[in-house]
Amino acid sequence: MTLTDVSWLIGGPQGSGVESAANIFSRACAAMGYQIFGKREFHSNIKGDHSYFTVRVSDQIIRSNVNDVTIMMAFDAETIFRHYDEVIKNGAIVYDSDISETTLNETHTIDNQYRTRLLARLSLKKKPATIQGVLDIAKENGVKLYPISFKTVLSSLADEINNPKIKGMVRMYNVLGVSFSLGVLKMPPKTLLDSIDVIFSKKQAVADLNKKTATFAYNYAAAKFVDFEYTLKPTTKKQNTIMVQGYHGTALGKMACGCRFQPYYPITPASDESVFLESNELVDVIDNRPGSTLVVQTEDEIAAIGMTIGGALTGTRSATCTSGPGFSLMAEALGWAGINEVPIVITTYQRSGPSTGLPTRHGQDDLLSTIHAGHGEFPRIVYASGDVEESFYDTGRCFNYADVYQLPVIHMMDKFIGSSVVTCNKFDTEKITINRGKLLDKVDGNYQRFALTPDNISPRSKLGLENGVFWNTGDESDESGHITEDPELRIKMMDKRLGKLLHILKTIPDDEQAISYGKAEICVISWGSPKGPILDALQMLRKENVDIGFIQIKLLHPFPKDYVEFLLKDVKTIIDIEANHTGQLGELLKQNLERGPDFYIIKYTGRSMTSTEIYDSLKNIIQNKAQKRQVLTHGS
């Protein structure tokens, strides 16, 4: 059996439709039966700056991007200047030949840092600073160059279908690019045309014109470039597959587990989730009238969490969604939810900090700040998902934790997951259980919101419940919720709240705390999105008979000390992999286990990890060639 594993890259100015091109391409390949792993990189800019999409296509399970690009599609100069050396030997650059004379000098969107680096590389190879110059290097690397004049093709098409209007239609370039690519790859065009139909389903005329263009372009490239060795043949289709955007997991998870209120303040890369929830605000309910998710755009993140808490006090499952800067603003109210034992869920899609940092880039640098956010001591749960599919089910868990333990739960996601496009198994609502804990439906007799109980969790009333009138305060309070400064009550109440942490570790099942993917003397520990690239890298190593274990820690606070200790019992070498500068999970390990990582593989460029670079770094460790700390750099 031959394996198919093709990486396709398309780039262009922000706002030029790169994303919809990638969508059409991914959908076409997924419908053909392939697995997809796509990732979008973009600047903090609305129009003009360079953005690109890498889509990896395989007939095997894939969970990450690789360094190598098999086929690159470029209709602007910057894409070629930026990515020409990522294309592998025998790979291809399909490009608009009308730009081959473009110089680096006239490509203004390229920043000075990259310009300087590229000029140095070009002068070393004695090449001119033009598209032709970099293409020459690619050619010397064994890359096949497939020039196509987009203008000429459109013009021939215009003549053939007798529609002169499309001659200069630049917005057709995306469909042209995708179709040329699939023509070069010889993938049967049926799913391409279906994919266009789906994407333009609301505009039949546009769909028809795009399909004509696609067919013409596909045939043109398939006939002209016949020597490309990579092909996408029809493959067996897996049942129950969906193609999702990164934020679909938490958004659909929220809908499925009954979150009905989400106030939020816009922030990249988190707002996509809230916008999706609002776009689908009417919720179908089995055998009942429709429900709804009330999504409210607030004036700031402080209001977002304040409203979320207000909603939760009515018994409504309530959440907000944010990123690092917004989460920092929520810190004070987080403590309020802690002292008042209010179940809320905060989904945070991390990006690179500090401050505004790299606002559209990936990072995992908020682990410790999330665990410690807010003044004073109060219980919370910090839980992290490793990929989109996991995040759907984890969202359900987070709401159960919030309800059962009556505390704020922070569900950690990140930009890598958030802006990926992947195929995965269809989400199964049947697997989501809903546990509201000690939320009351009726109250008899005297009610005290913070009644002391053996498990430290009190029956919870809600606003509007008869006989269930209650008080909350950010001050220390007695059992009824009224202010107290009594030292003995203070001890009881602090012990009650913080006592929940132990109860949590005792009652959350091991396999929800951490996942062990096989044991070995050398073991990787990680959390969140590196999961995919790690698993792919370990699979590559296994093919070389190198066995490395992997523990994905999902419950990060309270830290599952006992279970992780058990999993690491026979491990001789611990390798910490995460996307930050200081190895924050490693710090947690040291704090809790009196044992730290022996090696670190870290990345803080704002770009996600590829399986290739993790594979390379793990190999360095095995071959005794590695420093204690390896810093990954791939990606532009």
Add this chain to the structure above:
Amino acid sequence: MDLKLGDYKTQVHNDWCPGCGDFGIVNAIQMSLAEMQIPRHKAAIFSGIGCSGKTSHFINVNGIHTLHGRVLTFAQGAKLANPDMTIIAAGGDGDGLGIGAGHFVAAGRRNLDITYLIFNNGVYGLTKGQASPTLKLGEKTKSLPSPNTNYNVNPIGLAIASGFTFVARSYAYDVRHLKDTITAAVRHKGLSFIDVLQPCPTYNDINTRDWYSGMDQADEITKMAKPRIYKLEESGYDPLVHYDTETELNEKLTQALIKSLEWDTKIPIGVFYKNEIISQYDRRLTDKIPNYLENPPASQIISTNGKSVTDISRILDSLSV
């Protein structure tokens, strides 16, 4: 069974200073709740931080003592999720017009059916008398090291500019007027604001009870004190926006703004502005979620026997490949 005034009082010890205007405000809220016979579990007092923040502990309905400046955010969240609740928010002038001013403006733009009382005494009492946003420029209350260097905010003007649809002022020592104003505010469908003049006997030695009574400005002939406070409703003032026209709206807004600038010798209390034409937030919601009011977030059934009853298959189908 009728609810009595006593049913709305808690046994919690009240630690406000003797003579504090806050007592009058708590009494007025309790009287108003009793007058409207609102079931205890269906009412909630949300409060901010400071002396006024303790209000929620003294009233025997749900009481949510929130964070400094954030009271409106918590209150709106609860109202949005359970629109059946009667919600009164209470906080100080520093709370609502200083640290919380952004939420004040945003709440006005939404126009939820909530009542908001600001206990306006010109000082930060609980931190020992610093200047609040309503203290006039150049005034020096007794614990200020030097005269106030900031211009004062006009609460009535800010409320009108922000979109509040019921804007009133009352006086903590005129409990009956305050009670009536609260009742009218709660009955108003939309966001109502009451600027409650509340002398702080400990730290504000300028706007004292005697000052409001005009003890310093005796009538030359009768030698009687000339009270500063007078009632708009007794002066022929009409706060209501009668027609949905720009001219009418502008006239009522302008009139209210000009009225709000009266101070020093004569201080109006009563309703400055009332607009029943601007849509309430829940009406804006029902435009997109038709059954929002019959089936709001807090009433929705989300599970049976621990299983989700939400059906997301329509969306999953659209994502299928």
